[in-house]
Amino acid sequence: MKLPVEWLSLQQTFAVCLGHEAALRDALLDLKSRQLAAADLDGLSKEDRRLLDQFAYRTTRLQDDMGARLMPAVLRARGEEITAMSVIDRLNRLEQLGWLASAEHWGELRRVRNEFAHEYPETVAERFKGYSGCFLFIY
Numbered sequence: 001m002k003l004p005v006e007w008l009s010l011q012q013t014f015a016v017c018l019g020h021e022a023a024l025r026d027a028l029l030d031l032k033s034r035q036l037a038a039a040d041l042d043g044l045s046k047e048d049r050r051l052l053d054q055f056a057y058r059t060t061r062l063q064d065d066m067g068a069r070l071m072p073a074v075l076r077a078r079g080e081e082i083t084a085m086s087v088i089d090r091l092n093r094l095e096q097l098g099w100l101a102s103a104e105h106w107g108e109l110r111r112v113r114n115e116f117a118h119e120y121p122e123t124v125a126e127r128f129k130g131y132s133g134c135f136l137f138i139y
Contacts, residue, residue: 010073017070020062027055063113067106074099 030051036044044052067087071094075082078097082090091103100106 004077006073006077006079010070010077013065013069013073017062017065020058020065024055024058024062027051027058031055060113063109067110071100 034048034051036048071090072082075085075090075093080093085093088103088107091100091106094100095103
């Protein structure tokens with residue numbers, strides 16, 4: 001049986017997201033074993049900096065791929081027409097279907113990601129103010 005292109009796209013996109021998720025889990029496990037504190041961030045070793053970079057990169061990629069590729073692929077695989085739907089309409093539809101716990105929470109995570117990426121705070125204290133629990137939902 002040949003699968004429709006929408007289902008193949010969904011499978012492929014899901015596999016990409018699983019790859020990001022696996023790398024993110026590895027990074028989180030390594031970070032937990034390091035027991036880094038905010039005070040340690042000014043004098044990170046090269047290895048710890050690379051580990052934090054991997055965490056940041058994979059978090060961003062997972063979020064980007066989920067929002068831009070996976071979520072639309074889920075809706076298209078269900079046979080829904082999404083061309084005219086805004087992003088918030090897609091998120092609300094996914095929440096309605098039970099595929100997304102909260103469209104509002106997803107929007108907040110995107111806001112924090114964008115703020116962090118485009119308005120990166122200067123000091124360690126500023127970086128952690130208000131962001132310390134943002135990614136705890138992942139695991």
